[in-house]
Amino acid sequence: MSKYRIKYERSDDAKFISHLDLMRTMNRALRRAEAPLQYTQGFNPHSIMTVALPLSVGITSECEYLDITFTEDIDVSAFTAKLNATMPAGLRAIEIRKADEMRAFKYIETALYTVSFESDIAPDCDAFMNMGKVVMTKRTKSGEKDEDILPDIHSVTCVQNGETYKMDMRINVGSKRNLKPELVLAAFEKFQNVKADNIKIHRKAIYFDDGAEVF
């Protein structure tokens, strides 16, 4: 038995697939690629798959990861090619590595997002970061609550490109503290009146709690 970690991208054509549907889609792609899938024992056997940080519908990414258990070792470069030959449009495996020794997804702490949008008013990232407190209403499982989101924002910068702005933000994600890029954007609207239109959110990188990128 060997665990492998697949890094894959999810571009425009696949961005509307929900998390559960994506798991099913990846599972079927792996089956088509004749991956030596290890199945659970028992009544309803299924493959052993874990996904890092489920991505919200509508967001693209170049740093999706999933762990999958195989019954035997594989030739990763040959398998990557085989898998990509049978992936639907918008999904592409970037790299596959053996993951037995890798840190688990639960140690993921931050992610880098690039958010592009159009706006009449330019966001002022420095002023934003210096506000001391940015209280927003967060929706959680147990209802809504007001919270200062600034501690969850490690950095935010923005460049203008004609009509559009490109905002890079590194924020807390994962099981301990989790912030959504949409909420950061909403904070810019609330405090700086930045009305973003035509928003495109893209995830660029995911990092563990030691600051290292997953890979």
Next chain:
Amino acid sequence: MNTKDMVYKILPKVSKPTRYIGNEFNSVHKNAKDVDIRFAFCFPDIYEVGMSHLGLKILYHLLNSREDTWCERVFAPWTDMEDEMRKNNIPLYGMESFDAIKDFDFLGFTLQYEMSYTNILNMLDLAGIPKLQKDRSDGDPFVVMGGPCAYSAECLADFADYYMLGEGEEVMMEVMDAYAEWKKSGAPREEYLRAVAKIDGVYVPSFYNIEYNDDGTVAAINTIDETIPKTVRKRVVENLDTMFVPQEVIVPYMEVVHDRIMLEVFRGCIRGCRFCQAGMIYRPVREKSPETLLENAKNLLKSTGFEEISLSSLSTSDYRGLKELTDELIKITESECVNLSLPSLRLDSFSMDLMQKVQKVRKSSLTFAPEAGTQRMRDVINKGITEEDLMNASAMAFEGGYSSIKLYFMIGLPYEEDEDIVGIADLAKKVVDQYFKVDKDKRGKGLRVTTSVSSFVPKAFTPFQWTRQNTMDELKVKQMLLKDNITDRKIKYNYHEAPVSVLEGVFARGDRRLSKVLLKAVERGIRLDGWSEVFDYDKWISVFEECGIDPFFYTRERSFDEILPWDMIDVGVTKKFLINEAKKAEQAIVTPNCREKCAACGAACFKGGVCYE
């Protein structure tokens, strides 16, 4: 902005956006410049229903196997998407190319159930294509229809350029060939219709004029001239082993109704239940060989990655190769961790055994369809199940550890008496008793007997096509009578809403004067009638009133010598046979199935299948 960009912009606002984006694995993408024929396969319901339909899978890949043709899929948008499309002026588009389907050569609608008819007109409206056939001209697509309801879809006659009757695998290719030729010739639109009218199985409604009597019944069906056939016979594929069958099918992102590989083991049904339209119109029974099916199953597993295979047919236990097929299939499914599901099995010891073998999940529920509550009633409808069969089967099920059983029944059947309704409750109670006869430690826990009751709708080309349909009030009284007689708390009672059944009955036996009702209904915003959260009966009734048409004219009893609106259609099964069956129903006399004794129904004219075994 192109259509795709506009769609992507509105998708964040709608539910289940993957209904609208296409691009699933095995969807077919071609270069529009490389093809001569653009075909929009339109399923008049939402994505997850349409994508579960076997006919779509076959014809989509069949059409795309032609180099000159690109077939794309189109589904009815859900209400939220429709609103956004209308607000943003997005025309109905082909899911593969995002091109507007009004620029296509064909729109092909499959008619699976009557309550989807308004969706057809609404889709034409969203596409920006004239709904009425007579209003379409050069540059407009041809709107063609097929599927099981096409045999008696006269209510769509004003909208269809033509219908393809019967199985589409062959006729579809022939009408495409004729189109390619016609397009080259530059002849006027009508010439193409004249050309296809010569093809067996093609019915061009505008070439037929209907005359009516003062009482509203049909007086005569006339063709516009002698070159048009008086009757059109449906098409069947004689040999299912050699016909086209896709070796790859589209793998949807979202979970569709049947999210699995469907292996069609045979067509038709030997049983001859008198209420069942499918059992009559798909005659004669033709089987695929286990070898063909196994080969297909292996290829499909490889090309799709699905984790489940299901055998599909009207009555899988009647497949003569079932043991051979399942023995081999189980080997494959076990080695590849695939589930095998076996719907439409009769409950006998063989199938119980089989289900034990394929049972992966915890014992779930079993389904029986006695359809009627008393033996007399089951004889009337020619449903060859006895109370003893049901008792044996449920005993077997409970002994095998099952604790949940679903029973399907119909009410509103011809010659039905109150005792037949009460009989349903009695039968359900006897199933409950059966459970308690089984040893406590042998039977499963938590007994549940679900009794699902639908309202009978008389259909064309069945022995009951002359029968009066129960009114809504009659159905409601019967539903309540049954409810009052079900006293056991272990029995759960479900019933279908009567209003939908009544309207279904109107369109199932309608004539072409109903076209204007459909047109008006869609103008009033009626569509998605198959969805109870959208269906609006009162609105329908007001549309009928506005059109001056009495819907109940179509649900009345008819005499055997009345000209039926679909008499220009020949399904093989003869009227003589149907009348004979209707008379036997009245006397509660059963007719043996095709394998016991041929009843000379007429389907032998197709020169194949069970009639020649």
